[in-house]
Amino acid sequence: MGVLGSIHVVPAGRPDADLLAVGCFEGEAPTVDAMGEEIRRAAGRLASRPGWKGKEEQWAQTEVAPEGPVVSLHGLGPREGFTFAGLSRWLQKAAEEARQGGLRRLTAVLPAHAETSGPAAGRVLRALALSGYRFDRFQTEAEKAGRVEQFAVVPPAGEEEAFRAVLPEVESVAAAVAYARDLANAPANEATPTWMEERARELAGSHGLRLTVLDADELRARGMGGLLAVGAGSAHPPRLVRLEHGDRGPQVALVGKGVTFDTGGISIKPAQDMDEMKYDKSGACDVLAVARAAADLRLPVRLSVYAPLAENMLSANAYRPSDIVRCHNGKTVEITNTDAEGRMILADALSWAAEEGAESIVEFSTLTGGVIVALGLVAAGMFTPDDGLAGELAAAGEAGGERFWRLPLFPEHLEAMKGTHADLRNSAGRQGSACTAAAFLSQFVGGVRRWAHLDIAGVSSVRNGHGGTYAGATGFGVATAVGWLRRLAG
Numbered sequence: 001m002g003v004l005g006s007i008h009v010v011p012a013g014r015p016d017a018d019l020l021a022v023g024c025f026e027g028e029a030p031t032v033d034a035m036g037e038e039i040r041r042a043a044g045r046l047a048s049r050p051g052w053k054g055k056e057e058q059w060a061q062t063e064v065a066p067e068g069p070v071v072s073l074h075g076l077g078p079r080e081g082f083t084f085a086g087l088s089r090w091l092q093k094a095a096e097e098a099r100q101g102g103l104r105r106l107t108a109v110l111p112a113h114a115e116t117s118g119p120a121a122g123r124v125l126r127a128l129a130l131s132g133y134r135f136d137r138f139q140t141e142a143e144k145a146g147r148v149e150q151f152a153v154v155p156p157a158g159e160e161e162a163f164r165a166v167l168p169e170v171e172s173v174a175a176a177v178a179y180a181r182d183l184a185n186a187p188a189n190e191a192t193p194t195w196m197e198e199r200a201r202e203l204a205g206s207h208g209l210r211l212t213v214l215d216a217d218e219l220r221a222r223g224m225g226g227l228l229a230v231g232a233g234s235a236h237p238p239r240l241v242r243l244e245h246g247d248r249g250p251q252v253a254l255v256g257k258g259v260t261f262d263t264g265g266i267s268i269k270p271a272q273d274m275d276e277m278k279y280d281k282s283g284a285c286d287v288l289a290v291a292r293a294a295a296d297l298r299l300p301v302r303l304s305v306y307a308p309l310a311e312n313m314l315s316a317n318a319y320r321p322s323d324i325v326r327c328h329n330g331k332t333v334e335i336t337n338t339d340a341e342g343r344m345i346l347a348d349a350l351s352w353a354a355e356e357g358a359e360s361i362v363e364f365s366t367l368t369g370g371v372i373v374a375l376g377l378v379a380a381g382m383f384t385p386d387d388g389l390a391g392e393l394a395a396a397g398e399a400g401g402e403r404f405w406r407l408p409l410f411p412e413h414l415e416a417m418k419g420t421h422a423d424l425r426n427s428a429g430r431q432g433s434a435c436t437a438a439a440f441l442s443q444f445v446g447g448v449r450r451w452a453h454l455d456i457a458g459v460s461s462v463r464n465g466h467g468g469t470y471a472g473a474t475g476f477g478v479a480t481a482v483g484w485l486r487r488l489a490g
Contacts (some may be wrong), residue, residue, distance in 0.1 A: 004178055007129045007171060008152040009163045010107065015154055017107035020069040021094035024111065025079040026054040031111045042071040056086065072097060084115050084401040088127040092470055095131035098148045107152040118162030122170055123401035125163065126479060128153055129174035135185040135472050172296040173482050177475035180289035184282045184473030188261035191281065192236040193309035196258060200241045200288060200307065207295035210244040225325045226344035231310035233265060233318025238310035240349060243291045249300040249489050253358035254481060255349045257342045257365035258284025258309040265312050265338030266320055279473055282460035283364035284309060290481045300489045306353055308345040324422045328352060329444055334419040337427035342367045343437055344426060347444040354446030360389065361451040364477050370433030372458040379403035380459050380476065383438035384452035392484055393452060400479035404454065413439035
């Protein structure tokens with residue numbers, strides 16, 4: 001599994017590093033005045049090279065020296081256009097530069113900016129901790145390239161205390177994000193529903209979590225027809241995993257979609273990019289990771305996480321368009337598209353969470369291509385009828401460096417999901433598909449007003465790594481959920 005190096009906050013005068021990565025805005029001099037004379041001179045020589053302007057993607061590096069660190073100058077582009085996403089890209093490139101050079105200790109020197117100030121310290125340190133993440137356990141040459149073992153940051157002047165204060169929390173959250181990435185990156189021939197159940201058992205044992213697993217027989221006994229229908233075509237039977245943490249504080253449920261591989265079923269997907277359907281379990285990976293972080297941080301909340309797990313495959317047993325399925329809360333669903341499978345497994349898990357008395361339910365899923373059409377690959381869609389919960393999640397997302405955009409739940413969206421021969425249908429076509437999917441899910445939360453559906457389809461994975469940046473699962477949503485739980489617990 002992905003291993004993170006240690007992370008430290010160091011003063012400007014003592015950068016203990018093999019590679020010193022200095023961020024520099026376009027048209028500005030590197031901020032290295034408080035550093036040693038050799039480093040100041042090295043950064044000055046790099047900045048005075050012909051053609052150096054500090055544009056984003058520009059970089060220059062000193063030769064490897066027998067004593068002292070290699071100094072690398074990284075252009076960050078215009079100061080006014082600098083974002084957390086740009087900072088994350090810079091740190092990833094610096095970590096890859098260190099790894100490729102066989103350098104084990106990386107220190108990043110941050111220029112002063114709102115995105116590097118005290119309020120942003122948590123997300124900056126998390127980005128640094130994850131900058132060296134690699135999912136390489138299937139690569140036979142991985143050990144030859146080595147790993148960056150130590151990450152450090154030199155904060156802007158006056159911000160060191162703020163960075164040190166959040167370091168313990170950051171380490172737990174970054175480890176949880178890496179855990180979510182490891183699970184989501186695992187290939188479908190390994191990461192079956194049973195494999196995911198085994199990982200949940202290990203997590204429960206190592207972190208003192210209470211575990212419940214519903215196998216196919218128990219799902220039938222409980223009337224969880226949605227999860228059974230989706231998993232019927234696979235040789236790997238479905239599971240519904242619940243992990244519980246805490247015995248005091250707010251009662252919260254997190255639900256995550258766990259389709260371990262999605263062919264689309266009989267409504268089969270195009271071949272192009274189908275390999276990325278291993279990421280259709282990202283929501284389940286996220287909520288398991290949040291349970292891990294909640295236990296590590298000993299958050300005073302009564303947290304239950306639900307991970308419905310199924311593989312959507314074609315076979316003689318696969319569910320069909322026109323089938324009518326009865327879900328856990330008794331509602332019937334007419335299948336119009338077997339590729340609208342995520343909402344079917346979530347229906348049973350949401351019903352169970354509501355039935356158990358959750359005060360708030362937040363659900364993560366790679367649910368629709370429609371949300372990608374609406375928001376691209378830069379934000380997740382948020383759907384909730386509760387303005388207070390929407391504000392809480394948006395604030396937690398901003399603090400964690402994760403973008404959410406609230407989309408509507410109009411009555412017409414639910415009307416479009418009414419079935420012809422059943423209570424509901426599972427797809428109403430492409431128009432407003434992210435919204436109609438959310439409206440469908442609204443029918444399975446019982447009387448819980450504080451519920452939110454977060455469609456992370458566009459942000460759950462990075463599709464094409466370039467320039468040395470990471471490609472694969474992102475663990476998007478873990479930092480937001482942990483931050484939200486912390487605020488909820490007071």
